[in-house]
Amino acid sequence: MTNHWVDIKNADLILIMGGNAAEAHPCGFKWVTEAKAQRKARLVVVDPRFTRSASVADYYAPIRAGSDIAFLGGVINYLLTHDKIQHEYVKAYTDATFVVREDYTFENGMFSGYNEAKRSYDKATWMYELDKDGYAISDPALQNPRCVFNLMKRHYARYTPEVVSNITGTPRDQFLKVCETIATCSAPNKVMTIMYALGWTQHSVGSQIIRTGAMLQLLLGNIGMAGGGMNALRGHSNIQGLTDLGLLSNLLPGYMTLPGEKETDFQTYLDKRALKPLRPGQMSYWQNYPKFHVSLMKAWFGDAATRENNFCFDWLPKLDKVHDVLQVFEDMNQGKMNGYFCQGFNPLASFPNKAKVGGALAKLKYLVIIDPLVTETSTFWENHGEFNDVDPAKIQTEVFRLPSTCFAEEDGSLVNSGRWLQWHYKGAEPPGEARGDNEIMAGLFTKLKELYKKEGGAFPDPILNLTWGYKIPHAPAAEELAREFNGKALADLTDAKDPAKVLVKAGEQLASFAQLRDDGSTACGCWIFSGSWTDKGNQMARRDSSDPSGLGNTLNWAWAWPVNRRVLYNRASLDPAGKPWDPQRKLIGWDGAKWGGTDVPDFKPDVPPGDPMNPFIMNPEGVARLFAIDKMAEGPFPEHYEPFETPIDTNPMHPGVISNPAARVFKGDMEAFGKAKEFPYVATTYRLTEHFHYWTKHARINAVLQPEQFIEIGEELAQAKGIKAGDKVKVRSNRGYIKAVAVVTKRIRALEVAGKKVHTVGVPIHWGFQGLAKNGFLTNTLTPVVGDANTQTPEFKAFLVDIEKV
């Protein structure tokens, strides 16, 4: 989230779209209720279903799953045509005035530089025009037709209310009502917040949907404002933390990236990431990439990482391509994988096309499960009748199932959506012989290290030299690991201006990533977490919940990355001259010498107002991007593309290009997509508030609250199919079927899309063949294997099914 949970109470308007905060984040949703009660805020919900968030909303509008960009594009068009944007904010803090290269084009759904064979773009043309010093050219008067603002205006002029209503199925008047409500927030002192979750991310155009939302917020001047921002409601308690720590195929901790196999030279690897400013006087904070990277290498490989070996640059594996879960299971299914570890993850249930996942797992030599609970993945080889019809004798995979502790039985920290790192304490012993994750990983690693020490083997260096200075080698303590990722000085750090002055003595914990050096004199496991465990102790365990400003910024509660800042880009909450857009909700201010206030300034502390330096300090441009240059896979401006299983077999905007041209589709999967003729209904999967994915079916209370697998259909579809509430139905996609009880409801309406009546089938995900709740089918038996072009997040939210009474 750019802001945080409690900050939502400062909003005037809350848009919940592509998410269902009341169901998935009830205690966070309290702050929406507070905003409504205390600030008279309005809540607008746009969702294919009338969800529990809609039940307390001031206005609800239905939308066809998978048409979010059409809707948002229409809203942008409405704001531009009705001139309902925050002009001063847009001109100062976005790249609206930048001029784009001449050879950039967009026709019939395709941007310039498309390569049909590789299904990807050559993105050279998606760039600003640069002057001789390499800075982007800008036209403040917005006369140049190739200004980003004008290109954007032309791009979204095509999203008229009629076109939007035709694609999204949202009745025209309801769409316009939402637009009017949103438009009220273009006033500087009216702030809207957007709360979204997997309803937006789990599409083949997921990242672009979020970008459209961000563009909307930029046009309204809401980013950086208290009560504003783009707020992703993360799903798991520490999905934010593990993403920050880079536990993804192509990442290193702190959102640094692994080298590609073509980056053989260390310096070019660093230069490509240490982006120089694209506008004069910008901070472009990624320039410090080398400090963060070298500090990481020192943390991991200690003395073995020296300037001579480029701080073990070659010890890092280099990417041929991204090995995301869809790629891994594609390779596994082709027999290229031998081993697989599932640490607290249930892929058989969580990944699309369960039949393919089950088949792939069966081709493994060994599978290691580390989990507190029995999972379907650990028993993928067991026959569970219709739910998992396999023959154990034919599955040659050796499976190890190692019991791990749960939250109540271990110390450590978790990062919530608002980037707060919060420490928790162990309250009980684990059952039986279960052990903590640290103990299990350390046990495996120390055993492996022994083997390599004794027998040698392929490239043992990173293994043998991995820093392992833990007091108990087979059981590293949480405190030791927390101190490690905070970072410490390896040698006395002296002040550049006055070498005699020692800032940090060797061995001391660092206070923040500002102290990191690229000469190997500092070690830091995760630069954005630096400051979480300083010499003043464990900042993550702080418990002072005082809120002096009343805006909900409790700076002394736990610790937020980066540097305990609670609202990102908060410099943008003031105009260039330093006057807050809304004095009632003032976050920071200039006191004559430096910036300060109720939040840690997201700016260089000593740069006065009026200076050319702009609030978006991570971007080379210093401003937010309406034109995403080459950062996105399928285009600098979000464009509406249909889901790969589209109910209307065309794309009303450009029939020539129906689905996302840049999304990766494996061989054979294109044919596996269901067609509307055989599977006429749009299905979407989602969570219920009473359950957490596939865990809580093991908890008796939650199994009682939602005991049996069900699907939700509108009354119209139910009548057409002769289905009554409580009947058993069979839902079929091109990849398999599930059976469930039918909940017939007024909360799902048939929508008119491209002249066709489109029905929606809601499919909750929480059942499987293990647990106390009634056994059921894994919902992902139905879902298609195609991911978002940028993140490869599978398209769970919009695919096609057929439904019939059993």
Next chain:
Amino acid sequence: MQVTRRQFFKICAAGLGSSSLVMMGFSPTEALAEVRQYKLSRTTETRNTCPYCSVGCGILMYGLGDKAKNVQAEIIHIEGDPDHPVNRGTLCPKGAGLLDFVHSPNRLRYPEYRAAGSNEWKRISWDEAFTRIARLVKDDRDKNFIAKNADGATVNRWLSTGFLAASASSNESGYLTHKVVRSLGILGFDNQARV
């Protein structure tokens, strides 16, 4: 007093009747209206964070016993932490039911092993599990490690084994996992953020 035989019997019967009443507790015991005892009075309170969604609600866990050595602290109740600035003591239906996750009958209790083609689990020791897994990992890594790619560039990667990390485990476990997995050269490495 002239008492005929029959009258004598009547008097005895009456006497027997009333006395049996007393013997059977004729006077009802005074039923107290005391309220049930507050079950947390002497338990140990530990602060923690709910492991489910990313609101990160603060929780209070009440463990049996007062940390005396001879008691196995069993958690008997979990409720919201009123001091936590986000949830202020509230919990959702999942958080309020955390006790049943901690005490779920489906909690794994000891390492188990399933042999290729077998139809059952066999219990094994931790040491045996680590030894056999390390062996499998080393053999597979040594066999399939790619030091240089087709163009002769150093890549040092190992693609034939993948790793899925938990996104409910702590930062500390996540950091340690990342260190270990990258040192082996694994690229097929993800966590729930991917879905």
Next chain:
Amino acid sequence: MSHSAKLVTRYTAPERVNHWFVTITFVMLAFSGLALFHPAFFFLTNLFGGGPWTRILHPFIGVVMFVSFMAFALRMLKYNHITPADKQWLARLPDIVRNHDDNLPEIGKYNIGQKYLFWTLIITIVLLLISGIVIWQPYFAPKFSIDMVRLAVLVHAFAAFVAIASIMVHVSAAIWVKGSVRAMTRGTVTAAWARHHHGQWYKEIAKGSGK
């Protein structure tokens, strides 16, 4: 009671056993019922081993009482048709109550008071059974709507009141009319008793077989 006086059989042994069986069950029901009816009587639950046992036993005893009463009622049915003589007897009730029994009309085996009792008990006990089943926790009550149970518990209370009141009258009358208790315990009455109280009945049995 001189030994030589001639005795006449009024109740056979089975009838007596049946009557006393109904009596015992009825008294138990009355006590347990009253215990649940008014707090003042709640102490009676101790006769049955406490509140829960009272609630558990009451319905079962009720069914037993119903069956045994109906058996008894079947036996007595033929004697309980109201005759003109009964009506005249009724008119003389003020005298009867003051023991001025001279030249009363001759009536059958039972006087009209007893007949009224007979019919009252049949009605109330049937009502008690039906309403009793409707409020019978935990077997039958859940199957009925709550309004039905409310009505039933009201009917049950009212019918029980009538039944108990009637039985009280019956008991005091039995003690009051000397020889009645003997009739139901030993089964015989003196011929004079029979002639005095139930002239018509006395003639019938004397003519019948001179038993």
Next chain:
Amino acid sequence: MSMQSLDIQRRSATTTPSPDARQTLEVAKLIDVSKCIGCKACQSACMEWNDLRDEVGSNAGIYDNPRDLSDQSWTVMRFSEVEVQQGKLEWLIRKDGCMHCADPGCLKACPSPGAIVQYSNGIVDFHEENCIGCGYCITGCPFNVPRISQKDNKAYKCTLCSDRVAVGQEPACVKTCPTGAIVFGSKEDMIDHAQERIADLKERGYDNAGLYDPQGVGGTHVMYVLQHADQPELYHGLPKDPHISPMVGLWKGIAKPLMSFGLGLVALAGFFHYIKVGPKEVPEDEETES
């Protein structure tokens, strides 16, 4: 706030007053249906605090689970999809459970002394150790709340967490409610809070928003703020004017003393008639006639 045996406003099947000299604070729970997101956290917290675990049932095509109050579920959410205003779908979700009436029908109907106790702070609590399982409380309750357990034949219902309130803590469902739809405090404060909420709802177009504190049962210590207070039945059959059924009123009202007294009278009449008139004996002379 304290709840020992000195603060008993009423006690079942007890004709003499219980100790009630002290004036304690009258508490109340307010459920603001307009803030309720139907997440069932209250059900979960209630089950967990009171160590109750209902059966894992089945789905009947609706969201209500468990489908009804039971001895193991002392509160359940009732879901109703209604269109009060044409075209404006509303999902009214009401937390069902004991209303803790000021004039509790269950207590009036209960024959067992001390089985149901109304404390002076308004909480009506079942003391199952005195419960005889007769089910009269079910007939007394205007809201159909008490449930008899098949396991021990005792009656169970929400206790407003009398054990927590006794030590000054709020009930479990109140503390856990994520959106603050359930609030707890003195009845007076809750009514003030309700008025604020009603004003806010009226601003948002709910002209008939109002407080549900039915006087038919003397007001309740569990109150609702309803968007449509003029049609409480919309909320899955919340009674419009709940009161103790006249049949129960009759039965437990005048009938009890009247009939008991009546029976006493009949018994005495029989006795004194005998004393006055003496036994009815067959005169000596008739005896010798054979």
